[in-house]
Amino acid sequence: MVSTFEATPNIALIKYWGKRDSKLVLPQNSSISFTLGNSVKTVTSVLFSDRLKEDVAWLNRKKTSGEELARMLLIADLVRQKASISSKVAIASENNFPTAAGIASSASGFAALACAASDAAGLGLNPTELSILARMASGSACRSVLGGFVEWKKGEEKDGGDSHAVQIAPASHWPELHDLIAVAESGRKKIGSSAGMDRTVKTSGLYAKRILDLPSRIAKMRQAIMLRDSQTVFALSMEDSMNMHATMLDTKPPILYLNERSMGIIEAIEELNASEGKLVCGYTFDAGPNAHLICEGKDVAKVKKSVAKLHGIEKFYDCIVGAGPIKLAAKESLLSEAGKPV
Amino acid sequence: MVSTFEATPNIALIKYWGKRDSKLVLPQNSSISFTLGNSVKTVTSVLFSDRLKEDVAWLNRKKTSGEELARMLLIADLVRQKASISSKVAIASENNFPTAAGIASSASGFAALACAASDAAGLGLNPTELSILARMASGSACRSVLGGFVEWKKGEEKDGGDSHAVQIAPASHWPELHDLIAVAESGRKKIGSSAGMDRTVKTSGLYAKRILDLPSRIAKMRQAIMLRDSQTVFALSMEDSMNMHATMLDTKPPILYLNERSMGIIEAIEELNASEGKLVCGYTFDAGPNAHLICEGKDVAKVKKSVAKLHGIEKFYDCIVGAGPIKLAAKESLLSEAGKPV
Numbered sequence: 001m002v003s004t005f006e007a008t009p010n011i012a013l014i015k016y017w018g019k020r021d022s023k024l025v026l027p028q029n030s031s032i033s034f035t036l037g038n039s040v041k042t043v044t045s046v047l048f049s050d051r052l053k054e055d056v057a058w059l060n061r062k063k064t065s066g067e068e069l070a071r072m073l074l075i076a077d078l079v080r081q082k083a084s085i086s087s088k089v090a091i092a093s094e095n096n097f098p099t100a101a102g103i104a105s106s107a108s109g110f111a112a113l114a115c116a117a118s119d120a121a122g123l124g125l126n127p128t129e130l131s132i133l134a135r136m137a138s139g140s141a142c143r144s145v146l147g148g149f150v151e152w153k154k155g156e157e158k159d160g161g162d163s164h165a166v167q168i169a170p171a172s173h174w175p176e177l178h179d180l181i182a183v184a185e186s187g188r189k190k191i192g193s194s195a196g197m198d199r200t201v202k203t204s205g206l207y208a209k210r211i212l213d214l215p216s217r218i219a220k221m222r223q224a225i226m227l228r229d230s231q232t233v234f235a236l237s238m239e240d241s242m243n244m245h246a247t248m249l250d251t252k253p254p255i256l257y258l259n260e261r262s263m264g265i266i267e268a269i270e271e272l273n274a275s276e277g278k279l280v281c282g283y284t285f286d287a288g289p290n291a292h293l294i295c296e297g298k299d300v301a302k303v304k305k306s307v308a309k310l311h312g313i314e315k316f317y318d319c320i321v322g323a324g325p326i327k328l329a330a331k332e333s334l335l336s337e338a339g340k341p342v
Numbered sequence: 343m344v345s346t347f348e349a350t351p352n353i354a355l356i357k358y359w360g361k362r363d364s365k366l367v368l369p370q371n372s373s374i375s376f377t378l379g380n381s382v383k384t385v386t387s388v389l390f391s392d393r394l395k396e397d398v399a400w401l402n403r404k405k406t407s408g409e410e411l412a413r414m415l416l417i418a419d420l421v422r423q424k425a426s427i428s429s430k431v432a433i434a435s436e437n438n439f440p441t442a443a444g445i446a447s448s449a450s451g452f453a454a455l456a457c458a459a460s461d462a463a464g465l466g467l468n469p470t471e472l473s474i475l476a477r478m479a480s481g482s483a484c485r486s487v488l489g490g491f492v493e494w495k496k497g498e499e500k501d502g503g504d505s506h507a508v509q510i511a512p513a514s515h516w517p518e519l520h521d522l523i524a525v526a527e528s529g530r531k532k533i534g535s536s537a538g539m540d541r542t543v544k545t546s547g548l549y550a551k552r553i554l555d556l557p558s559r560i561a562k563m564r565q566a567i568m569l570r571d572s573q574t575v576f577a578l579s580m581e582d583s584m585n586m587h588a589t590m591l592d593t594k595p596p597i598l599y600l601n602e603r604s605m606g607i608i609e610a611i612e613e614l615n616a617s618e619g620k621l622v623c624g625y626t627f628d629a630g631p632n633a634h635l636i637c638e639g640k641d642v643a644k645v646k647k648s649v650a651k652l653h654g655i656e657k658f659y660d661c662i663v664g665a666g667p668i669k670l671a672a673k674e675s676l677l678s679e680a681g682k683p684v
Contacts, residue, residue, distance in 0.1 A: 206548045206585065213547050245591055246588040246590075246592035249588040249600075250588035252584075253612045258598065267595075270595045
């Protein structure tokens with residue numbers, strides 16, 4: 001039977017940048033995010049069937065191969081192992097946002113895949129097990145298997161059994177919070193985040209200080225979210241984002257994902273906050289030039305206006321806090337019962 | 343009598359970014375530079391005369407006022423105080439490179455001014471005293487009063503009496519070394535370095551780690567210069583530059599002087615070094631997007647070629663190691679004996 005899940009990306013307010021174990025994808029530090037609620041999502045269908053002749057996967061209607069395929073099969077293999085099945089697998093996955101937009105699709109993609117594969121194999125994994133499964137393919141995906149406000153506990157165990165996401169608060173805790181994504185023109189090809197973070201851990205002298213300072217920042221962020229203290233959430237999210245990008249620049253050779261468009265957005269938000277006499281918005285950047293502008297619904301128009309005038313801003317996605325992955329009905333499936341794209 | 347001096351900028355291989363005393367311009371850390379030898383220079387003439395009705399200064403043939411004038415008079419006032427004279431002063435200063443090129447002219451300018459003012463007042467200050475005098479107007483200027491390879495000792499004394507430049511080695515120690523300046527198109531107006539560094543000291547969490555790591559990096563750089571160990575000099579200069587720019591990005595609000603042109607140059611040099619199988623060049627950036635490409639004379643053409651093809655590189659200045667300020671003959675004066683520009 002085909003199982004189909006929808007999942008969404010998440011935006012980290014305290015970032016994940018650096019592994020302590022590359023194979024198991026165990027992070028150097030805990031991170032905190034909220035799962036996005038609309039506008040951007042991935043739908044993934046999975047079928048295990050003895051009628052299939054080979055493992056096959058489509059991404060955005062294009063048949064995958066090489067590393068792309070291997071990463072999707074990593075999840076399928078773990079599920080087959082847990083379920084003790086040897087059937088071949090068919091996977092189809094689609095994002096409703098252009099990959100070229102520079103919005104990370106791996107978190108939503110591997111969260112949806114973990115949920116759909118587990119369900120298709122009849123495993124019935126709990127959220128903790130799903131989070132660990134998704135983590136094996138993409139660290140940040142482990143946060144997208146849960147809705148609302150999420151902490152990825154770095155864990156201590158060697159096998160990674162305690163390195164998974166937990167919900168700090170459901171989406172209903174703070175429905176006013178938005179992530180307004182400002183898609184910024186990107187000039188140059190950058191290093192991938194996995195290779196980039198490995199390099200930072202190995203070569204940045206400042207990175208140890210980031211890791212040392214993180215536990216206190218995480219505790220503050222957790223509390224600020226519980227109190228819906230927007231001022232502190234915005235301030236800490238800006239601080240942590242720039243702190244992470246600073247360690248990237250301190251990497252050998254240096255890594256810089258931010259560009260002049262990103263810096264223009266930062267300046268515009270700083271000006272807006274100054275003119276309002278309080279923080280109405282916090283900016284945070286992942287491994288790319290797009291700005292995630294964290295603000296409350298009542299301020300979205302104001303925030304959008306302050307950056308829309310800038311040169312090189314191509315598009316906005318206005319995302320609310322989401323409830324996490326959902327199982328879709330059979331009619332939403334991307335695969336036929338024969339394992340072909342529909 | 344008019345006194346006229348020529349001085350040149352210097353390029354820091356271990357950077358100065360942050361004061362522990364703003365009024366006395368005492369740095370958080372020692373720094374190491376070499377003084378540039380040709381291509382870029384400042385000529386400054388000074389006259390103290392009772393016939394002058396007011397203090398007056400010209401910069402690049404334009405009469406100065408406000409803060410620009412005040413900063414030049416700061417040096418003149420200190421000299422008048424030391425020499426116990428009350429005459430008015432006339433100052434004329436000219437750079438042979440466009441200010442818009444983004445090459446810091448304050449180091450060469452205030453070094454030339456300190457030398458010329460001291461000489462015009464008949465003070466006969468020694469290099470240590472001249473270095474302290476220049477430091478009061480611009481920190482990095484204290485390194486340009488000496489030639490060759492220079493260390494600005496941060497000092498410990500409260501009055502800054504031990505915070506001045508000392509020569510590590512004369513220009514003749516390593517005449518093969520060049521600073522090829524690649525002038526990169528600059529899009530946006532940036533914060534000045536003095537305000538910027540004050541902000542970093544106050545708000546960057548990573549800055550303390552930079553300061554902690556610097557003494558060992560400085561000791562290594564000093565030794566590498568003595569050994570003319572180009573591999574280590576290049577590696578440490580890249581490391582320290584990016585480390586400083588990382589603390590800028592970790593500043594609240596963040597500061598980023600590097601742009602996509604700068605990053606393109608970094609990539610080109612990384613590729614060149616990789617293809618050569620050794621470091622033939624190190625890049626270092628001050629508070630601007632221009633790259634200072636440190637290499638030996640035999641490799642200048644190769645280095646230039648590898649970055650000249652990039653978009654947005656406007657000009658090159660090829661500088662050797664210089665011997666420091668020199669006194670010019672009366673016929674080179676920028677001022678008449680009446681204190682008017684000639």
